[in-house]
Amino acid sequence: MIALSHNAADRPGNTRDAGPVSTDSGERRDTALYIADLALELRNLAKGAELQSTRSLLELTYYAAYAAAHQVEMPEGELERLDRLGEDARRAGAAVVAAAAE
Numbered sequence: 001m002i003a004l005s006h007n008a009a010d011r012p013g014n015t016r017d018a019g020p021v022s023t024d025s026g027e028r029r030d031t032a033l034y035i036a037d038l039a040l041e042l043r044n045l046a047k048g049a050e051l052q053s054t055r056s057l058l059e060l061t062y063y064a065a066y067a068a069a070h071q072v073e074m075p076e077g078e079l080e081r082l083d084r085l086g087e088d089a090r091r092a093g094a095a096v097v098a099a100a101a102e
Contacts, residue, residue: 035065036066039059039062043062043084052092053092053093059085060082063078
């Protein structure tokens with residue numbers, strides 16, 4: 001299993017309690033960037049596997065973490081695009097459930 005943590009205290013085999021993340025702005029920024037990187041990698045996996053609802057959620061996670069790291073807002077119209085993606089995912093999920101019920 002691959003350790004996905006950038007914090008040694010969180011790696012497998014380490015029994016120390018890492019405690020809360022520091023409120024130091026540099027460490028918070030680094031943590032947010034790390035989360036954004038992971039979310040983007042996972043989003044690309046979801047896209048390749050055609051997991052649309054998962055992809056949409058990971059895109060939102062990426063933007064939120066990136067914005068937290070850079071103190072920026074989402075581009076204009078991006079939230080609406082993500083809402084549309086979410087609606088598409090919900091419709092696709094409903095279609096899958098309906099097809100499975102037949």
